[in-house]
Amino acid sequence: MRHLKKYLPLAVMALMVTAVQLLTSYTGTAYYLTQLTITAYYGLLITGLCLLMGYAGQLSLGHTGFFAIGGYVSAALTTHDLTACRNDFFITLLNHAHLLISRHDIYGEPLITVKAWPACLAAIAAALLIAFIIGIPVLKLKGHYLAMATMGFGIIIFRIVMASTYFGEADGISDVPAFTLLPGLTVSGDFSYRTQNYYIAWGLILTGMFLLINLIDSRPGRALRAIHGSPEAAEAVGINTARYKLLTFVISAAFAAVAGVFLTHFNGGIGPSEASIMKSVRYVAIIAIGGMASLWGALSMGVILNFLSLRGVFGSYDDAVFGAILVLVMLFAPNGILRLPIWRKLNFRHRDG
Amino acid sequence: MLRIKNLSAGYGRLKVLRNISLHVNQGEIVTLIGANGAGKTTLLSTVCGLLRATNGEIYLQGRDISRQRPERIVASGCSLVPEGRQVFAAMSVRDNLLLGAFVRYRAAKNKRRSMDLKPVYQLFPVLKEREAQMAGTLSGGEQQMLAMGRALMAQPALIMMDEPSTGLAPMIVKNIFSIIRQLKDKGNTVLLIEQNARAALRIADRGYVMENGKIIVQGPAADLLANQDVQRAYLGQNVDNK
Ligand SMILES: Nc1ncnc2c1ncn2[C@@H]1O[C@H](COP(=O)(O)OP(=O)(O)OP(=O)(O)O)[C@@H](O)[C@H]1O
Ligand SMILES: [Mg+2]
Numbered sequence: 001m002r003h004l005k006k007y008l009p010l011a012v013m014a015l016m017v018t019a020v021q022l023l024t025s026y027t028g029t030a031y032y033l034t035q036l037t038i039t040a041y042y043g044l045l046i047t048g049l050c051l052l053m054g055y056a057g058q059l060s061l062g063h064t065g066f067f068a069i070g071g072y073v074s075a076a077l078t079t080h081d082l083t084a085c086r087n088d089f090f091i092t093l094l095n096h097a098h099l100l101i102s103r104h105d106i107y108g109e110p111l112i113t114v115k116a117w118p119a120c121l122a123a124i125a126a127a128l129l130i131a132f133i134i135g136i137p138v139l140k141l142k143g144h145y146l147a148m149a150t151m152g153f154g155i156i157i158f159r160i161v162m163a164s165t166y167f168g169e170a171d172g173i174s175d176v177p178a179f180t181l182l183p184g185l186t187v188s189g190d191f192s193y194r195t196q197n198y199y200i201a202w203g204l205i206l207t208g209m210f211l212l213i214n215l216i217d218s219r220p221g222r223a224l225r226a227i228h229g230s231p232e233a234a235e236a237v238g239i240n241t242a243r244y245k246l247l248t249f250v251i252s253a254a255f256a257a258v259a260g261v262f263l264t265h266f267n268g269g270i271g272p273s274e275a276s277i278m279k280s281v282r283y284v285a286i287i288a289i290g291g292m293a294s295l296w297g298a299l300s301m302g303v304i305l306n307f308l309s310l311r312g313v314f315g316s317y318d319d320a321v322f323g324a325i326l327v328l329v330m331l332f333a334p335n336g337i338l339r340l341p342i343w344r345k346l347n348f349r350h351r352d353g
Numbered sequence: 354m355l356r357i358k359n360l361s362a363g364y365g366r367l368k369v370l371r372n373i374s375l376h377v378n379q380g381e382i383v384t385l386i387g388a389n390g391a392g393k394t395t396l397l398s399t400v401c402g403l404l405r406a407t408n409g410e411i412y413l414q415g416r417d418i419s420r421q422r423p424e425r426i427v428a429s430g431c432s433l434v435p436e437g438r439q440v441f442a443a444m445s446v447r448d449n450l451l452l453g454a455f456v457r458y459r460a461a462k463n464k465r466r467s468m469d470l471k472p473v474y475q476l477f478p479v480l481k482e483r484e485a486q487m488a489g490t491l492s493g494g495e496q497q498m499l500a501m502g503r504a505l506m507a508q509p510a511l512i513m514m515d516e517p518s519t520g521l522a523p524m525i526v527k528n529i530f531s532i533i534r535q536l537k538d539k540g541n542t543v544l545l546i547e548q549n550a551r552a553a554l555r556i557a558d559r560g561y562v563m564e565n566g567k568i569i570v571q572g573p574a575a576d577l578l579a580n581q582d583v584q585r586a587y588l589g590q591n592v593d594n595k
Pocket of ligand 1: 364367369387388389390391392393394395396436
């Protein structure tokens with residue numbers, strides 16, 4: 001019974017994902033799948049951040065930073081040509097470990113780069129390490145101070161990718177190669193891979209949700225909610241609050257980094273806008289509108305709003321819309337729009353009738 | 354059970370506790386009374402490891418716990434019922450109780466856990482009725498019981514309570530004190546901090562009086578109840594008129 005309640009939404013989601021794909025293929029609107037794929041990757045970041053914000057109660061305005069680290073490191077490693085330094089000790093070492101690949105770029109020039117798998121793992125490892133290092137001091141802060149410190153981190157990452165030629169400055173990195181996960185499963189924006197990529201992205205988010213749901217329902221999950229409720233009392237019952245906060249921070253950074261890596265290989269590139277602070281504001285707005293401590297709320301709001309945004313519904317007012325949403329939610333629906341009394345009323349009428 | 358020797362502690366440069374020594378024997382109720390700001394809560398925080406002692410030693414069952422982290426101290430048998438109850442408002446009564454046993458379980462062992470809840474539910478039947486309710490929606494008295502139940506879930510050798518009667522109606526206060534008494538009868542050891550000095554001294558075996566971070570009087574509870582200085586300062590009696 002308990003398991004049914006826990007896993008039923010996942011099953012429903014899997015069915016919906018399949019239904020949407022069938023529907024688009026039936027109606028000849030398969031071009032929606034591209035935006036839905038991108039939406040899913042943002043959703044992955046959002047659910048991870050929801051664990052940190054909604055459950056552990058720690059606000060972060062720096063998670064675009066981790067997304068960017070994931071995307072940029074993987075992009076840089078798989079695109080920068082190592083031919084010139086192929087005799088360096090370290091590069092020969094990588095070569096002997098079969099971590100390098102020679103291929104041709106889009107102009108047919110030969111180049112040697114790191115393979116996608118090791119690049120992806122290195123990118124995620126880098127994000128985790130940085131999350132760990134900055135998490136230790138930063139998570140000692142509370143409330144506004146934590147928000148400002150994480151925002152500072154986000155800005156630093158943004159300025160680094162904007163300023164360094166290695167990361168392509170304002171142009172970002174393009175021509176990022178496809179990433180073959182397993183034989184027959186390739187993360188790529190290529191037209192012929194569209195359906196496959198839709199399922200990869202949504203499969204990834206289903207996996208992520210599965211992990212998060214189980215985490216929240218476990219001993220560490222109870223510890224997180226306790227920390228959110230009362231840090232002092234949590235300490236008093238014997239919860240190492242610093243350790244659990246750090247753990248959550250690193251986990252949510254991992255979700256962001258994975259999303260960054262996959263989306264970058266899917267898009268074939270990454271630019272500084274992915275590291276912009278406005279993206280972080282957007283994610284926070286989405287989690288707030290989803291009801292803070294609600295993974296499903298955050299995910300559904302994330303999917304709807306990001307999809308609309310990618311379809312261009314908000315036009316050039318995109319950022320303004322998300323800013324406005326944040327203000328409106330805080331004023332009128334601090335518990336998220338899924339918990340507005342109006343739903344309860346509709347529900348009652350439904351039952352009566 | 355608990356032995357504190359020459360303990361000093363404070364917040365940054367502010368020194369609150371000065372050379373406190375006290376002990377609690379196995380199976381006793383010991384009460385610590387004192388005016389607002391005397392340093393009672395500070396003392397409990399220091400014992401729990403929430404605050405670092407600047408000087409002195411704290412022994413729990415013969416082991417020095419004075420420089421350990423809170424989770425180690427809870428695990429070695431010392432639980433706190435914090436001032437102002439501090440229940441986890443957005444979590445169910447049941448989850449609150451399970452969190453009390455946090456240090457005892459690494460892995461989820463559902464069966465053992467639900468068996469564990471029984472003794473607490475026996476002591477506080479109302480918590481059983483409210484099992485699934487959010488703790489924040491309980492009444493003050495029920496929250497106090499929950500805070501006590503949560504501390505008991507750790508199966509502590511020593512349970513420390515910080516002003517459990519604050520803000521409760523006289524009837525409920527009576528109930529709480531009778532439960533503390535029951536805890537003693539079941540073999541628990543209690544260190545009880547109270548503003549309600551008379552009620553505390555009535556159920557306690559011994560008592561300490563604290564003023565400005567120092568212990569100024571100590572002795573058997575009955576002696577303290579009869580002590581004129583204590584009566585004047587803490588029991589609200591005008592001794593001179595008698
Ligand atoms: N977190 C803190 N930071 C700085 N000073 C503090 C802090 N907590 C308490 N104090 C100070 O320490 C002194 C003792 O406070 P404490 O809370 O231990 O008193 P108490 O005896 O528990 O009082 P009460 O009966 O009102 O609860 C007070 O002067 C108080 O202002
Ligand atoms: Mg106090």
